[in-house]
Amino acid sequence: MANDGKREYRTAELAAEAGITVRTLRFYRERGLLPAPRREGRIAWYDERHLARLRTVAALLDRGHTLGGIAELIAAFEGGRDVGELLGTPWSEETTVRLTPEELADHFAGEVTPENLAAALDIGYLAVDGEEIVHISSRLLDAATALVRAGIPLSAVLTAAREVRAHTDALAGMFTRLAREHGVADEGELTRLRPQARTVVDAEFALAMDRRLREAGAHDAPGSGDTPTCAPHKPC
Known part of the structure; x- marks a missing residue:
């Protein structure tokens, strides 16, 4: 039967289409x-x-999820913000990514738990659009995927993401105040200054990582943690 031009199924028809009883x-x-x-x-x-x-449930079962776990995932999924709510915010130059729940599970094998899904929805990385999930940034999705595959748990990545969000919000606020205090109040002018602000943050972060790596290298250098030895009959 069709309702408003959409195909509909009776119970037996739907079961047959889905390949279940x-x-x-x-x-x-x-x-x-x-x-x-x-x-x-x-x-x-x-x-x-x-x-x-039904096809999502079947795919998640094939990936090792239990029915109880799938039910919890669906509950978290349905409790998430609608994509229309998130699309009301400017996403700058970021490219959104549309994923099915099973594709999301493939990105983070074994890590897509109800808790992690709820956290990602709460941060605003994910939104819901019908049966699809929308990630706000392909770059953030790729980075998170790489971190998890390197051995960092997704829960830890999401915890760090909250910290990063707080710090970047503070940096954006500082640049906005700096510009407005010196007469740059027009939104178009602020937008044009964004590349310069991003350059400063990128450069400072690179320098900070260099410092951290040098400190780690010095700490791990042979003898860096050893007790100094003295020559015979000479004070240290």
Whole structure:
């Protein structure tokens, strides 16, 4: 049946499309894995959103998630901000990335837990658009993926992200105040000065990393932590 031009399925039709039994479909619905269908008398009508959800559940099961874990992920997912809410904020030059839940799981194998998903949604890295997840920045997604693959837990990456967000907000506030205190109050002028502000932050961060690496190298150098030895019969 079609409703407003969209295809709809009866229970048996949806189960067949998803490659599962009617009993399994009803079990998923009871577990909260599937949204309630549209009712028309005693007939339950499902649509493409339900089919997409069933395919997501199947893909996550294939990746080793339990039904309980998937239910928790879906609850966190549905509690996240709608993409329209996040699209109301300027995202500068960042390129957004659209992901299915299973694609997100592939980025962070074994690390997509309800807690981590809720944290990423709360920070504002992720938003929800129907059955898709939208990440606000391809660069941040690539960086987080690389850090996790290097062995840093996603929970630690997200904790660090909160700190970075606080520091960068403070830096942005400082540059904005600096400009306005010296007569640059127009939004267009502030936007044109953004590359200079970013250059300062990039350069200072690079210099700070160099200092940290030198300090770490000096600390790890042979003899750096040894007790000094003295020549025979000579005071130290």
